[in-house]
Amino acid sequence: MKGVSHTMAAVLRQVVGETLRGLRLRQRRTLREVSSSARVSLGYLSEVERGQKEPSSELLAAICGALDVELSELFREVTDTLRREEKLVGRLGSVPGVEHARLHPAPGSGEVRGPQARALGPVAA
Numbered sequence: 001m002k003g004v005s006h007t008m009a010a011v012l013r014q015v016v017g018e019t020l021r022g023l024r025l026r027q028r029r030t031l032r033e034v035s036s037s038a039r040v041s042l043g044y045l046s047e048v049e050r051g052q053k054e055p056s057s058e059l060l061a062a063i064c065g066a067l068d069v070e071l072s073e074l075f076r077e078v079t080d081t082l083r084r085e086e087k088l089v090g091r092l093g094s095v096p097g098v099e100h101a102r103l104h105p106a107p108g109s110g111e112v113r114g115p116q117a118r119a120l121g122p123v124a125a
Contacts, residue, residue: 012082014051016060019077021049023067037066 024034031049035042040059047053048063055063064071 009054010051011085012078013054015078015081015085016055016074017049017051019074019081020063020067022077023069023074024049027067029067034063034066038062 024031031042031046035045038045038059040062044053045063048055048059060074061071064074
């Protein structure tokens with residue numbers, strides 16, 4: 001069970017980061033603008049958006065304040081994303097040979113999905 005909770009924490013950290021990035025991109029704002037407004041270093045905000053750092057509740061509140069969105073809105077988007085992934089994983093789990101894997105690409109892959117895709121629109125094949 002310990003491995004499952006570690007995996008879920010990593011997934012949550014990634015979804016929170018992707019959602020924050022999506023919110024920022026929909027506003028057409030730069031990392032620098034948001035980091036300055038939230039009073040957090042640009043590097044740290046970048047790591048949060050990439051799911052490499054797990055922000056404290058105070059930091060999340062500051063970032064949401066800088067983005068002019070309610071913390072509840074962030075959590076709603078995160079919840080919606082997790083719910084969609086859980087449903088899909090549940091369906092895929094009944095398919096032989098399909099392993100439970102996160103639906104989003106690995107960081108640095110260049111592929112855009114999740115909140116970022118909604119912000120940027122469809123990706124050409």
